[in-house]
Structures are given as C-alpha cells and as structure tokens.
Amino acid sequence: MKKADVKELILSAKKAKGLGWEEIASKIGMSPVWTTSVCLGMNSAPKEKADMLVALLALPEEASAVIQECPNKIWEQAVPTDPAIYRLYEIVGVYGETAKELIHEKFGDGIMSAIDFEMTIEKKENPKGDRVVVTLDGKFLQYRAW
Amino acid sequence: MKKADVKELILSAKKAKGLGWEEIASKIGMSPVWTTSVCLGMNSAPKEKADMLVALLALPEEASAVIQECPNKIWEQAVPTDPAIYRLYEIVGVYGETAKELIHEKFGDGIMSAIDFEMTIEKKENPKGDRVVVTLDGKFLQYRAW
Amino acid sequence: MKKADVKELILSAKKAKGLGWEEIASKIGMSPVWTTSVCLGMNSAPKEKADMLVALLALPEEASAVIQECPNKIWEQAVPTDPAIYRLYEIVGVYGETAKELIHEKFGDGIMSAIDFEMTIEKKENPKGDRVVVTLDGKFLQYRAW
Amino acid sequence: MKKADVKELILSAKKAKGLGWEEIASKIGMSPVWTTSVCLGMNSAPKEKADMLVALLALPEEASAVIQECPNKIWEQAVPTDPAIYRLYEIVGVYGETAKELIHEKFGDGIMSAIDFEMTIEKKENPKGDRVVVTLDGKFLQYRAW
Amino acid sequence: MKKADVKELILSAKKAKGLGWEEIASKIGMSPVWTTSVCLGMNSAPKEKADMLVALLALPEEASAVIQECPNKIWEQAVPTDPAIYRLYEIVGVYGETAKELIHEKFGDGIMSAIDFEMTIEKKENPKGDRVVVTLDGKFLQYRAW
Amino acid sequence: MKKADVKELILSAKKAKGLGWEEIASKIGMSPVWTTSVCLGMNSAPKEKADMLVALLALPEEASAVIQECPNKIWEQAVPTDPAIYRLYEIVGVYGETAKELIHEKFGDGIMSAIDFEMTIEKKENPKGDRVVVTLDGKFLQYRAW
Amino acid sequence: MKKADVKELILSAKKAKGLGWEEIASKIGMSPVWTTSVCLGMNSAPKEKADMLVALLALPEEASAVIQECPNKIWEQAVPTDPAIYRLYEIVGVYGETAKELIHEKFGDGIMSAIDFEMTIEKKENPKGDRVVVTLDGKFLQYRAW
Amino acid sequence: MKKADVKELILSAKKAKGLGWEEIASKIGMSPVWTTSVCLGMNSAPKEKADMLVALLALPEEASAVIQECPNKIWEQAVPTDPAIYRLYEIVGVYGETAKELIHEKFGDGIMSAIDFEMTIEKKENPKGDRVVVTLDGKFLQYRAW
C-alpha cells in the first residue's frame, strides 16, 4: 500500500460519507490546507493524526503507517495546465521578481521557507463577487556567510 | 524607450536617492506590491500615478507614457532558479492540488482570478525567527455553463 | 469511476445509439461546445444536466456524480500534434500579439476570460468551399491597481 | 531593413501620431486584425496596401518592399506567458478536442485552415461586464484519399 | 476497439497472410502511402475502402467503423529517433528555409497544404546504389488578406 | 566574414538586382534547391560555383572562400513555427512511420540518405488550385551486419 | 510477440545458460557489438543468423521472424542518465566540433555514416588501469551537389 | 580576452597561413584531436604547448595564458543538428545500451572515462568508398563499494 492507494481510499471514503475537507480537518484538529495535503499524499502526518484519519474515514489499519511516511513530492507538469493551478503559477511568474525585491527590502538577503511554512485558503464575501484569499506564511531564512 | 529601459532608470534613481519600494509606494498612494510590479515593468499604471513616479524619481518626461503602456508579461524561466522565487514555485507544486480542492469545496467549479487580484507581502516578527506573510486576494471566477 | 471512465462510456453509448454531439446537446438544452466538453471530461455539469445525460445515454447511475465533479483540466501535449488542433495553436502563435494589441486598444489593460467564457463552432456554407466559424466570447477582465 | 525594424518604425509613428489600429486599418481599407498583424510583421501586404501604410505613417520608402515580403512567422514561447495570450492558448488546451469532435461531426475528416483564414475581435457591451468576442473563420479542408 | 487495436490486428493479419503494403493497396484500389497510413491509424478511410480492408484481412466486422473514424494524429517524439524517420526530419531542418524561399518565389505568400495532399514512395534502380524517391504533392494555399 | 554575413550580402544583392533563385541557379548551372541552400548557408559549393556566385552577385572576393566552407548546419527550432516549414514537419509526423514501412518493404532494413540526396520543388498548375510538388531523392543505405 | 518480448526472452535465456555476449556472437559467427544490438532489439538479423540465435538460446520458433524484422530504433532519454552511456554522450558534446573539423579536413564536406557502419569494443590491459577502446568505423558520405 | 576570442584568432590565422589541423598538431608535437579541441576552446594546454601555438600562429602574447585556462565546456544543443555531429549522437542512442552491456561483461560494473581519455580520427581508404575510423580510448573506472 502506497501514498497513491491511500489517497484513492480517502477520496472514496470522503465521497461516500459526504464529508468536506474542512470537516475532516476540524475533526482531527488541524488546518484544512495541511489536512488536505496529507490526504492527497503531499505531506506526512504524526501518528496521532494519522490514526484519527484512519478512524474517521474507516480506512484499513495499515493506512496509518503509510500516512506517516515521508512523501516523495513529485509533480509531473513543470507548467501546470489546470486553470485553477495555473493562475497560481502565473502569479509566481508575474510577481516573483516583485516578491524577491520586497522580501530583500524588509528582511535582507534570504528567502521565505517553503518547509517551515503554513498556508490558509479563505472565502471573503463581496457583493461584486466573492474573493479567494490565500495566505502563505513562511519563516524568513537568511543566507549564511561563512 | 521601452519598459526595460524605464526599469533600469527607476532602479538607478531609486539607488541614487536611497529610496525603498515601500517609500515609493507610499508617496504615490498605492500598495508596495503593485508599485514595485509597475516599476519592474510587469503592470501598467494610470496616467496620474505614472506622472507621480516620474516626478518622484526625476525620470525623463517620456517615461510616463511608457509606464502607462500595457506590458508584455514575459518570464523566461518556466521553472525559476532563484531560491526566493523558486520557493513560491515549489509551493504551487506541493499545494496546487490542495488549493484546487479547497477552492472547489468553498466556491464550486472555478478559479481565483490572477487579474482582478491584489497581493501583499508583510513581515511578522517572531522570536523564533521572523516570518514572511504573502497574501493573495483574487476574485472567484465561476466556470460558465451555456 | 473517474472522468476518463465516463468519457469512454459516453463515447460508446453515443456510437451505439447513433447520436451526434449536436443532438445530445439539444436534448439536454445546452450548447454543443459546452455539452461536448462536459462529455469529454473538460467541464463539470450541474446536477440537472448530468442526470439528463445519464438518462439519455443510459449510463450507470453513479456517472452523474462524476459528471458533476470539478475536472482536472490536463493536456499532455504543450504543442498539440493533431492537425485540427494544431491549426488553433498556430493561430494563437501567429495572431496572439495582434489580439493583445486590439484587446488593449478597445478595452484597456486586461484580458479575455477563459472561465467566464462561451464558444460556438458553426458551418458557413460557401460555394468556394465551406468554412468553419469558431466564436470565442469571454468577459473582459481589467487588471486591478491597488 | 527587416520586418523587425519596420515594426519598430510603425509602433513609433503610431504613438507619435496618436493613431489606433482600427483607424490605421480603416484608412487602408482593410480589417483591423489583418492590418495589425501586417504591422507586427506576421503577414505580408500587397503593394497597394504597403504603399498606403508607408504614406499614412510617413515611413521611409524602402519600408514598402519589406512590408510586402513573406514573413518568417516565428514565436519563441511554445507556451506563451503573457496572460492575454495565454488565455487563448488555454482555450486551445481545454476545448481543442471538443473543437475537433464538432468539426468532424459537421464536416467530416479534415481541419479549419489557418491560411485561408480571417479573424475579427469585437467588443460586446454588457452591463455585467463587457465581453471580448473573437471570431475565427477558416476554410474547411478535407483530407484527401488517393 | 480503437485505432491502436485495429492497427495491431492488421499487422498480425498482414504477417500471417504474407501480404505486402503495395499488394494490400492494390487490392483496395488505392495508393500504397495512403493505404499504409490508414492501416497504421493515421488516416480515416471511406466506408467502401474500410469494408474492403476488413474483408481482405479477415478482420472482425466492427473494425470497419473504427477504420472510418477520424484519427487523433499524435506522435510522441517531437524529434524522431529512428534513423529512417530522422533523415526526413533532418531534411526539413536543412532544407526548410530553402523550400519556403522557393515556394514564395513560385507561388507568392502561402504554403503547401498537408491536408489536400498526396505522397508516393518509389524505388529508382541505379547501378551506384538504388535510390528512394519520395514525392510530396500538396495544394498551394495562399494567405488571405481581409 | 562568416556564412551568416555572406547570406545577408546575397539576399541584399539578389533584391537589388531583382534576381530570383531560379535565375541565379540557372546562371551558375545548378539546381534551384541546391543553389538556394548554398546561398542560405546550409551547403558548401565547389570553388567554380562559388566564384560564379561571387561574380554574378558582385560579392566581395573573400566571400568565395566562405561559400566553399563546410557549413555548421544548425536550426534552432526543434519544432518549426513558420507554417510553410511546419507543414513539412507535420508530414514527417503523420507519414513518418508509413514511409519507414514502405522503405523497408521495397529495400529491406535501411534508410534514405539525407547526404547523397537531391531535392526539387515544382509548381504543377491545376484549375482547382495549383499544387506544390516536392521531390526527395536519396540513395538507399542498407544497415551493415558485421 | 514483439522485439521487446524477444529481448526479455534472450536476456533470461542468456542468464539461465550462463552465456556471455561474446560467446553468443562467436557461436553465430558475428561480431559482439552487432550481435548484442540485435539481441537488444536495435538491429535486425538475416534469417540464417536469427535461426542460429533461436537454436542457441532455445527461443520459441516465432522469435526468428521477430528478430528479422526492421526495428523501430527509439530511445527515450535525449540526454542519457546512466553514467556508462552519458560519458559517450559527453564525448560527442566535447569533441563533436573537433570531429567535424577533422572529418572535413581529411575528406571534404560530408559525414561518417551511422548506417554503413561497424563498431568494436575492446579491453586494453594497462598496469595503470585497463582501458576501454571503442572503435567506430563508418563509410564517408559526401554531400552531393546537383 | 576569452577562449572564444582566441578560437576566432586561431581560425583566422589558420586560414591565412593555409595550415591544416594535422599540420598544426604535428608542429606542436601533439595529436590532431587534442590539438584541435584545444584550439576550439574545449581543452586547456600546458604552457609549453600554448606558447608553441602562439608562436606558430603569431597570436598576441596574452593568448597563451587563455589557452592554458581550464575551459568551461558548454554545448548548447542537447541534441546536435549538424549531420556530421548528429550521426555520432545517433550512434550513442542506437548502441549505448549495447556498449554498456559489453563494458560490464568485459570489465565489471563501471564506465569508460571521458577524462582520462584519448581519441583519434583516421581515414581508411577503401575502393567501395573511404571510411572514417574514430577510436575512443578511455580508462576503465570501477564503481567503488564502501
């Protein structure tokens, strides 16, 4: 049993039980983005949370160990085609140099970590059309001089 | 005179005058991300703001018209190599499918616009290491059925 | 059951029943382009239309839920090889910059949405050779300054 | 003098004279899309129209011959990054197979020509947001069996 | 049953019956290049010819409908590796610009159609070594000005 | 002085003198395809022919040595974008496997040489539309078993 | 049964019988490089040699016909990753232009054939470390002028 | 002054003096392949040989230091297009796996070095057509187990 198998099992169980990602996240006491990424196989969970997922979704017992494994984070499309994902890629292309300038101005030479990192996705209601608000929150890492 | 020329002029004037992006943005009454992206040639400014930039940075007069032009948004590296930009790309790779799932769960079938879109970059102080907080805020666009 | 499975079922049923895409579209009260794209797995349908497709084509009941799912819009050939599709790609290559110029001239800095979007494909009879007329109709989205 | 040089001269003259593409097209009695593509160096013009462009924009005399030359239609980005052009590319990706199905259903095995081809770009006013309407009109070419 | 399945069936039947492509083509009254391309799944045949192929090669009855379907012309190697095919690719690379110059000189701005197109492959005996003679014969298509 | 410089000189002289490729070829007693490819820098000429080209086009004397040099045959677009050249590429994609089958059937295991090779491009008049006829004529090379 | 199936059968039989490539080659009276390439599916063998391979390795009878078929020479890695193969690729990169210069100096404008071609791989003992000696021997092919 | 500048100087001097690569190599007492690769900027020479090249070709004095520098071995075409170089690439593609098998059989797990490496290119006269003989001679390097 591999991450991809567990992902399939989770997606089936989620559909069968009529659960949403936010509901699953709330039941295991974690955030929706992290929980979803674990279920899709792009993050590992600590044993306690993995066991809760297995219980909540009635997965086979061995799924817990698989959920705890360090995933191999592979994406096959260097440039994603799905429009919902491509727009994020486009933002990196259009605003990447801008982000670099502002990070350097505020923090000095370094980067925002993608490892010591949190992310949220929220809905902001708006009469002119609701808005998606994505927040990326990563530790600043300074280049070391040695 | 083209966008790339004006970008060079702005970077030189900024360095010579010892100005920061936040300061420039504040002086023309716009946000730092938008202002920086205009200066780097990845967005166009309305005449009023373009004139203010020209005055503030003592650019040649014709620069204003160039700043108002619709840019040709080209990036040459499909996968960016600079670590500060790559980490953003990596986040799209690792969390893209997760974002898609959560947007669909909260809004239905559609995407976050990268056009009707705002972005901020903030510093969050933290004794364990300051954090970079990037906020993406785009209008939800629903797929039309016809 | 996944989008790809339902696509196969639809193509088989369509052939077995001798139905055309225009006929299917007409029976569910939607346009041919949208209906075809739903059947090929590149768009999701609302429940009512999904149920009508299932009934019309005598698909298994669970196909309706799959047709309602948000698809993962993936195409594997960055440059398509099939001549019928390549010619569309070539038009984007040859006339893309022209389209950009004219959209900016008529609307200002922004784009034609590919999400709030409709498309038709018609046959125009002509004694010198019939013509294919493809119409793209998308909402203009203006870049936001903030 | 090459196509790229003439393109630069045309863009400068157009800006200096405050002309729009539609106005230029109207003055030489041709459509805006074709005229713009000629000016950008992606199509050749017959002598009469080339001379009119040279007169209208006060270009150097030898520009007329260059405008009449068969262009080398090269685009460097297999996947365009500018959002206004990318959305057209995305439409080919999402609806390419659909277009192929409908062309085959209406016409038989063959393609829409990108050579014996016309294109228009129009603005359709709409209280919910104006719309861009792009029309592609190409001769149907049937595969020959021999 | 798909084009790829029918291709396999045809190749097996051809080997079992000891038939050559020229013989098959002659028996259905068509040219060898067109016939081979139909059998390999890269062209569609009219019903009459498809039925003749099915009869000649004793294929299952449903193969005829598949042979009549419009194929999805996909090749996976942008640069082919097999030496027999690569040499054709190399000729396009070395002589492509030359062909463009001569077509424009003889016909004006336009292209040779790859759709309204015929091709032959012949053996020319020669004491210094036999020669392969490939003839491409496509309709000239002139760019339309509108 | 390099091949690219001589190519520019030849194109200028050809335009200034109002010569066509066929006329140039005829004046040096060679075929149009070979002559054009030499002038574009994709083949080398023997001294006698190089000198005739220099005389005919009034090129600087040292151009003759350059025309005799073995060229470095480089093309930068693995998949050509110009439609006149792309159609040739497309023919290789669609009919490459067919050509391979027929060459093997007629000659055994081997290839058509692209070195010991000739090519012609002719115009065939036709009331339904003139046709471009391209002939490739290369020595068959058999794989050696050793 | 295809080339890939026969390759698997040969590799199994070779291992089971404890045979080496040199031994197999010697038993069918051919060179090791050619024999190995035939067994790996990258060359075809004449009937006599194919039958000898089938007998020697006790392959199923129909394998002989497959071994005689013209292979489709496909390699999937444009840049090979295995170090033993990459070093050969690197030599082409580092010494390719040198080889071209020396071939032209010794032979005139043309190439070394990869079809009318032989290759050996030998071990040269050396107290400082044994050496691999690869010899490529191909017919010189001169570009034809016509 | 860089390697590319010295290469240009060497090619000019070689042409002006009417020298061949073999003659140059012989005058500095080294092999033709190594000498040519040094002159083309793909290898460094020891001081003595660099000085001899400078003297022989009457290069400016500072060229000697440049010839002694460690080159940055860069090639821009992952798949070379020039036919003389492509054929070498093709041989790696067709015979790479074969070479790997035979090296492993003769030497064990390891590779032929491309660094501790020599190469010759010879002409072998043959009434049926002269042959190019390329010899690669590299030290066998065994994988270390630790």
Next chain:
Amino acid sequence: MKKADVKELILSAKKAKGLGWEEIASKIGMSPVWTTSVCLGMNSAPKEKADMLVALLALPEEASAVIQECPNKIWEQAVPTDPAIYRLYEIVGVYGETAKELIHEKFGDGIMSAIDFEMTIEKKENPKGDRVVVTLDGKFLQYRAW
C-alpha cells in the same frame, strides 16, 4: 525479477522487520549510503554482500543475482521536484561554478570522479537546530593531453 522488484521487496521487508538503513548497512559491514543505494537499485553489490542482504531480509534466493547486476541508472526528472532532493540540485546550480574554480585552483584541469567516489550523510547536533552534513569524496581525474 528486476532491480525494481527487488527494491519493492527490500522496502517491504525493511518495514516489516522494523529495520533502519544504518542497521542494515552495519549488519552487512558496509556504509549506509552505499548500502541504501544498492537497495534502491542504483548500485550493484558483490556476491558476498548481496547474499548477506538476502539472508538478512529473507528475500527470495534469486534476488541475490539481481542485486549483483549492473544497474541502469535512470532518473526521470531532469530537475527533481521533491524538496529534499531539489535542495541538492539547487546547491549544484548556485555553487557549481564555484566548485569548478576551486577544484581547478587546487588540482589543475580535471574533475571529481562520481565513480571512484564515496559519500556520507551525518547528523551534527546543534542547539540552534541540528545540521545535515553530506560529504562527497571522489578521486581527482586530470584531463589527459595526448
């Protein structure tokens, strides 16, 4: 049975027995990096060590021969996406030219072998955060002049 099959068997056995890579390495008397790379199919082991692995992990007997085979070292992602591996790739990108400069300064023109090569990965405890220490140790190979 192939390398990939044995890798799967080893990973399963390792999990079932609760063994770590360091423990396995220690039990067969080899280093952890080498042992892991053998188990993952990227190196071959001598018979003695292969037999010890088979015994330790209770693999089927034929696995030993497979572990002794020379592997085909293939990686499919030219640019790895997993962050743990990408960071190593990034280090090559950022510090590659620096490493080249320093190797040349200390050793002369040549390279660090990746074949006669050892590697360790250690944990260095540190109150500010533990550190990963990777050591690469390869024989210097000097370019040969001949």
Next chain:
Amino acid sequence: MKKADVKELILSAKKAKGLGWEEIASKIGMSPVWTTSVCLGMNSAPKEKADMLVALLALPEEASAVIQECPNKIWEQAVPTDPAIYRLYEIVGVYGETAKELIHEKFGDGIMSAIDFEMTIEKKENPKGDRVVVTLDGKFLQYRAW
C-alpha cells in the same frame, strides 16, 4: 554596474595580481567557497567584506555596493554540460533518493537547508590519486504541521 560587470573586474584583477581564491578568502577572513561565490556573483557580502574585496583587488568604489546587493541566482543550463559540474549533478541523480531516505531516517520528515548552509572543498592527498572532498553542511528544516 551590475554583478556580471563586477565579476569580470574581479576575474581580471585576480589574474593580473596573480591571486588565488584561497588567498583572497584568507585576506578578507572568510571561507574560500563563500568568497568565490560572492566574487562570481552568486552571493551578497556584508559591507565590511565588500569593502575589503574592493580594496584588495583595487576595484572601482561603486563595486562595493554591487557586491552587497542581493543577487538574482540564475543558471541557464538545467542540466549542466561542463564535466566538473555535471559530475555533481550526476551525484544528485544517482544518490538523491538515497540521501532523502537517510535524512528522513536520521531527522524525520524535512530537508537540508540550502540557505542556512556552508560548504567546503578540500584536497585529500592519496598515493593512489588525490581526492576531492566536498562537504555540504545545512540546517535541518522540519516540515511544519499546522
């Protein structure tokens, strides 16, 4: 003045003064790898060290500010071709998965930082051939669960 200009100035001054990287590093009191990477434009230096470099190498005064700027870390070859750099890339390909396994075993789910990172390159003398020892030392960063 940009990073690339300063790099050129430094390389010239270094050659003119006969300094080595280790000597330069020692004179500014930093490590050779970091110092070299700063000089090559791949890292920024604090003001004190930048001023020391300017003084030591007699660079123009404004070079100090450029040396302090945050660099844009771009490498153009996704797969490096120079053998000295390629071998490092190859090590990432061959041992990347191994490194990932061992880092996870020793530290848990996370990565070695390429930002909070140090590197050394040493020469280890050895009678069988000197060895290059490269040490990478980066902080372990654990994936955050939130």
